[in-house]
Amino acid sequence: MQRVERLELTTNFPIGPVYSYVVFGEKLTLIDAGLKNKQGWDELNKGLHLLGLGLTDIEQIVITHHHNDHTGMVDWILEKNPSVSIYAHKDTEMILKDESYLAWSSEFFERLFLEFGLTKELAIKWAYRKGHRDYFQLATVDEVLQDGDSVPGLPGWKVIETLGHSQDHISLYCGDTQQFICGDNIIKGVHGGIFLDAPKQGEERAKPLLQYLNNLEICRKLPAKVTYSGHGPIIDNLNGAIDGHINNIENRANRVINTLKKLDNSATGLEIIQDMYRGRYEKAVITFVFEIVSVLDMLQERNIVFAEKLNGVYQYRLINGD
Numbered sequence: 001m002q003r004v005e006r007l008e009l010t011t012n013f014p015i016g017p018v019y020s021y022v023v024f025g026e027k028l029t030l031i032d033a034g035l036k037n038k039q040g041w042d043e044l045n046k047g048l049h050l051l052g053l054g055l056t057d058i059e060q061i062v063i064t065h066h067h068n069d070h071t072g073m074v075d076w077i078l079e080k081n082p083s084v085s086i087y088a089h090k091d092t093e094m095i096l097k098d099e100s101y102l103a104w105s106s107e108f109f110e111r112l113f114l115e116f117g118l119t120k121e122l123a124i125k126w127a128y129r130k131g132h133r134d135y136f137q138l139a140t141v142d143e144v145l146q147d148g149d150s151v152p153g154l155p156g157w158k159v160i161e162t163l164g165h166s167q168d169h170i171s172l173y174c175g176d177t178q179q180f181i182c183g184d185n186i187i188k189g190v191h192g193g194i195f196l197d198a199p200k201q202g203e204e205r206a207k208p209l210l211q212y213l214n215n216l217e218i219c220r221k222l223p224a225k226v227t228y229s230g231h232g233p234i235i236d237n238l239n240g241a242i243d244g245h246i247n248n249i250e251n252r253a254n255r256v257i258n259t260l261k262k263l264d265n266s267a268t269g270l271e272i273i274q275d276m277y278r279g280r281y282e283k284a285v286i287t288f289v290f291e292i293v294s295v296l297d298m299l300q301e302r303n304i305v306f307a308e309k310l311n312g313v314y315q316y317r318l319i320n321g322d
C-alpha cells in the first residue's frame, strides 16, 4: 500500500468535517486543502506535526474540485511555502478566479433561477452568492490534470475525471495498490450533492446528474480496496457506497414524480421544492434548486417529464400523467 494519511479539518457545514490526505509518494503530496478558518488551519498544522511534517515539507497539492471546503487554505499554505506546485482539473482555475467567467456565471444563474420560478430578488441574491469567490486569490494552478493522466510525483496514480458533483471534479486511483481518492464524488452514507456550475460562455450547461450516474458506473469497475472521501468514513466497500447513491437518486426521482402528480401534473421547479422541502429550503435555496433541476434533467432524458416555458418560467409535466 502507498502510505496515505487522513487529516480531519473543521467546517461549519452540516456535512461535518472535510478530509485532506497526505500521500507519501515520490513527492509529498497534499490532496485538498480544507475550508479557510482558524480552527481548520490549526488542525492542518497539528495533523502534519503528528506525522512529523510541517507546511514546508509539502511539495505539491492536488485539488479534487473547486469547492471552498477543498481549496480554502491553499492561499495560506502558499504564503508559508511558495514553492508548492498546484495541480487541478483544467477548469478549476477558471471557475475560481476568471473574472469574465464569474460575471457570466452570475448572469447564467440569475436566468436559471428565474426559469425555475424564483422571484427576481431571490434570483439576483443567490446568483451573486454563487458567483462570489474569495478563497483563491494568491494561488494559480501550475499544471492541469486530465482524465487518464499520470499524477506528477505520484508514480502509479492516475487521474479519473469524475464530473457531476462539480464540473471540475477529478479523482485519483492507484492500480498497483488499489487505493482510490475520490473527493466528494462518493461519500458513504451521505448524499454528497449535485451542484451546477455555469458552462463556458456560449456553451450549453451540463446535465450533472447524468454525468454523475455515468461516472459512478466507471468507478464501480475499479477494484478499489480502500476509498478515501472528502467527507464521511473511509470506504472499504466501494460498490456498496455507489449503490447507496443510486438508491438515493432513484428515491428522489420518485418523490419528484409523486409531487408532480400531487400538484395536478403541472408545476414550476420552485413549486416542486416548496412541496418537497417545505420549511427547509429557504435557508439554502440553491442546494435544493440544483438537486431538483438535476433530477428533472434525468426525468426529461428518460422521457418521463417534459418542460414548457411559460412567461420565462419552466412548467414541468409528466408525459403520462393523466
Ligand SMILES: [Zn+2]
Residues within 6 Å of the ligand: 065, 067, 165, 184
Ligand atoms: Zn464539493
Ligand SMILES: [Zn+2]
Residues within 6 Å of the ligand: 018, 067, 069, 070, 184, 230, 231
Ligand atoms: Zn466537500
